[in-house]
Amino acid sequence: MLNSNFEKSSTYFTRARKVIPGGVNSPVRAFRSVGMNPLYIQRGKGSRIFDVDGNEYIDYVCSWGPLILGHADPRILKRLTEYAHLGTSFGANTEIEIKMAELITQIYPSIELVRMVNSGTEATMSALRLARGYTGKSKIIKFEGCYHGHGDSFLIKAGSGLLTFGIPGSPGVTEHTAQDTLIARFNDIESVEKLVDSNKSEIAAIILEPIMGNAGVIPPRRNFLKDLRDLTKAENIILIFDEVITGFRVALGGAQELYGIDPDITCLGKIIGGGLPVGAFGGKRKYMEQLAPEGPVYQAGTLSGNPLAMAAGYETLSVLRKDNIYPALEKKSKLLEEGFKENMKKLHLNFSLNRVGSMMSLFFTDQKVHDFNTAVTSNTKLFSMYFQKMLENGIYIAPSQFEASFVSTAHDHKDIEKTIEANYLSLRGLL
Numbered sequence: 001m002l003n004s005n006f007e008k009s010s011t012y013f014t015r016a017r018k019v020i021p022g023g024v025n026s027p028v029r030a031f032r033s034v035g036m037n038p039l040y041i042q043r044g045k046g047s048r049i050f051d052v053d054g055n056e057y058i059d060y061v062c063s064w065g066p067l068i069l070g071h072a073d074p075r076i077l078k079r080l081t082e083y084a085h086l087g088t089s090f091g092a093n094t095e096i097e098i099k100m101a102e103l104i105t106q107i108y109p110s111i112e113l114v115r116m117v118n119s120g121t122e123a124t125m126s127a128l129r130l131a132r133g134y135t136g137k138s139k140i141i142k143f144e145g146c147y148h149g150h151g152d153s154f155l156i157k158a159g160s161g162l163l164t165f166g167i168p169g170s171p172g173v174t175e176h177t178a179q180d181t182l183i184a185r186f187n188d189i190e191s192v193e194k195l196v197d198s199n200k201s202e203i204a205a206i207i208l209e210p211i212m213g214n215a216g217v218i219p220p221r222r223n224f225l226k227d228l229r230d231l232t233k234a235e236n237i238i239l240i241f242d243e244v245i246t247g248f249r250v251a252l253g254g255a256q257e258l259y260g261i262d263p264d265i266t267c268l269g270k271i272i273g274g275g276l277p278v279g280a281f282g283g284k285r286k287y288m289e290q291l292a293p294e295g296p297v298y299q300a301g302t303l304s305g306n307p308l309a310m311a312a313g314y315e316t317l318s319v320l321r322k323d324n325i326y327p328a329l330e331k332k333s334k335l336l337e338e339g340f341k342e343n344m345k346k347l348h349l350n351f352s353l354n355r356v357g358s359m360m361s362l363f364f365t366d367q368k369v370h371d372f373n374t375a376v377t378s379n380t381k382l383f384s385m386y387f388q389k390m391l392e393n394g395i396y397i398a399p400s401q402f403e404a405s406f407v408s409t410a411h412d413h414k415d416i417e418k419t420i421e422a423n424y425l426s427l428r429g430l431l
């Protein structure tokens with residue numbers, strides 16, 4: 001039920017702005033790019049969320065990816081409660097950390113050792129330090145529009161909130177740091193080869209989202225990942241896959257399983273926390289053994305491997321594996337894609353739609369979106385009108401053109417049908 005009344009949310013936002021920068025603890029939550037005040041959420045259940053004004057939405061943000069089982073899944077709640085009663089944190093070792101690491105290393109053959117952290121940002125920052133520590137080299141290559149959290153080295157031509165707000169880089173990142181980050185174009189191996197050639201023996205690592213998810217969803221072209229793998233092997237560069245979104249999302253074994261490419265180091269996050277703050281990075285033993293206390297590269301965390309977070313994550317991953325949820329998720333996501341495409345046909349619209357498994361983006365451009373440059377041809381004004389109309393029709397998608405929509409196992413066929421109908425009404429409302 002939607003009463004299109006956002007009164008309480010607006011009151012909360014006014015209060016929040018007095019004590020929290022911009023009123024939010026993460027920029028994209030502010031809804032600025034879609035020209036409205038943000039919603040305050042009271043609760044979630046399955047595929048639905050409910051705001052403080054009593055509006056109900058089918059949710060495709062799913063906490064920006066983590067909630068692949070939907071909201072308040074009873075299996076996760078049960079496990080969390082069980083663990084909470086044992087104490088919330090010890091700063092000492094617990095068995096669930098071993099179980100988590102065993103599970104991840106079983107599912108990801110490229111990961112022999114894995115260390116837990118508290119966010120995706122921590123995972124990528126630590127992976128980068130490790131790559132630099134191991135190789136003794138300073139420079140890295142990242143791709144335009146890829147987002148790897150808010151570590152200094154990555155805040156250059158990044159996706160997600162920076163792209164949403166048109167921020168090319170961030171003040172506070174020193175020139176020195178910025179100089180060590182070289183920028184290549186996604187799906188363009190020549191742009192990488194050029195950088196490698198002109199920085200011979202200086203590049204420690206190449207990091208990328210194997211499927212871009214933070215400039216909207218952009219899949220890799222045929223052979224792009226393989227070409228990167230070959231190039232990095234030949235040049236002794238560490239290849240880091242940032243699978244914070246794609247890990248356990250596009251397949252149990254992530255994009256590396258889907259495309260059959262083994263990176264040297266993998267970063268995980270989002271889904272592996274089952275809705276609690278967790279990140280991880282792992283890879284071949286020879287790299288991971290460089291970490292303290294085994295090796296000299298320092299990395300630590302008071303709450304790393306926190307038992308509640310491990311319990312939620314472990315339960316989530318166990319369900320994903322036991323139930324093999326991926327074929328059903330693919331089917332539902334495909335229905336959604338086909339429904340949207342059918343709607344556009346009926347309305348004589350020709351917007352670009354990209355989907356890999358249960359992650360999908362509708363770009364308001366008729367160009368095929370295969371990198372940052374094509375993504376930004378999107379009409380963001382049109383997107384923001386579409387966003388508001390979808391909300392009015394009871395569908396909650398990310399408040400930015402440059403984000404993915406996520407389908408969860410909790411979305412049922414009725415939800416998908418309702419979403420396709422809302423998409424039709426919302427697109428028609430733009431004409």
Ligand SMILES: *Cc1c(COP(=O)(O)O)cnc(C)c1O
Pocket residue numbers: 118119120121122124147148149150209213214242243244245269270279
């Ligand atoms: C979300 C995200 C991150 C950062 O994770 P946080 O938990 O927000 O710090 C890093 N990389 C990718 C690909 C992401 O989508």
